[in-house]
Amino acid sequence: MKNRLKDLRTERAWTQADLAQRVGVSRQTINAIETGKFDPSLPFAFRLAKLFNLKIEELFLDDQ
Amino acid sequence: MKNRLKDLRTERAWTQADLAQRVGVSRQTINAIETGKFDPSLPFAFRLAKLFNLKIEELFLDDQ
DNA sequence: GGCCGATGTCAAGTGTGCTTGACATCGGCG
DNA sequence: CGCCGATGTCAAGCACACTTGACATCGGCC
Numbered sequence: 001m002k003n004r005l006k007d008l009r010t011e012r013a014w015t016q017a018d019l020a021q022r023v024g025v026s027r028q029t030i031n032a033i034e035t036g037k038f039d040p041s042l043p044f045a046f047r048l049a050k051l052f053n054l055k056i057e058e059l060f061l062d063d064q
Numbered sequence: 065m066k067n068r069l070k071d072l073r074t075e076r077a078w079t080q081a082d083l084a085q086r087v088g089v090s091r092q093t094i095n096a097i098e099t100g101k102f103d104p105s106l107p108f109a110f111r112l113a114k115l116f117n118l119k120i121e122e123l124f125l126d127d128q
Numbered sequence: 129g130g131c132c133g134a135t136g137t138c139a140a141g142t143g144t145g146c147t148t149g150a151c152a153t154c155g156g157c158g
Numbered sequence: 159c160g161c162c163g164a165t166g167t168c169a170a171g172c173a174c175a176c177t178t179g180a181c182a183t184c185g186g187c188c
Contacts, residue, residue: 001107004085013071015134029176031136038175041144043065046126056120079164094144095166102145105174135184142177153166155187 002061006034008052014058066125070098072116087111 002004008018009030016034025044033040039060040048049056074085082100084091089108097104103124104112113120 010108016097016098016136017134026177027135028137028178032176035136037137039106041175042106042109042120043126044160044175045109045120046065046105046124047119048128055105056109057113060106062107062114065173080166081164086174089145090147092148092167096146101167105145108145129188131188132186133184133188135182138180140178142175144166144175145173147172149169151166151168154164156162156164157187158161 001039002063005030005048005059006060008054008059016022022051032060049053065103066100066126066127067097068123069094074122081119086115110112 005019009016014022016030017027020030023030023044024047029040032038045056045060049059052059069083073080078086080094081091084094087094087108088111093104096102103109109120109124113123116123
């Protein structure tokens with residue numbers, strides 16, 4: 001499950017801490033997801049997609 | 065996080081066990097998600113959306 | 129070189145997604 | 159009524175999503 005988080009975040013010149021605050025999780029969680037440590041929960045994925053005005057399928061790529 | 069699982073499943077005349085097998089989880093997991101006990105993981109939500117040919121946003125409704 | 133903000137990562141703890149196994153209930157059908 | 163498949167639900171256990179706190183590293187800037 002790859003994602004475009006890091007690109008979208010840096011495009012906007014946000015730090016991991018900035019993004020974490022906007023979606024209500026810890027900075028370590030953002031870092032773990034960007035670096036592929038684990039996948040976000042579904043409600044968290046919805047909040048991220050909403051923030052970037054994208055469909056979940058546009059943010060997260062199913063590589064099985 | 066509401067979902068349209070039960071409707072889509074019964075439209076196709078599938079049992080919970082049928083659906084569980086198609087997406088690779090236990091029957092109890094399907095039941096728990098249909099009855100709102102908890103939300104599926106993101107990879108599992110992708111499998112369900114793919115099975116029904118829907119966007120994740122069309123299957124799961126964010127009610128926060 | 130020395131400072132500092134941003135990032136990566138570890139450890140330990142909590143909550144939840146999901147499992148197997150079991151049992152109760154409901155509805156349709158003989 | 160009695161049977162049976164489908165559904166709902168409980169308990170116990172495991173894996174993972176996420177937390178706080180801490181520390182190492184990297185890059186830019188003085």
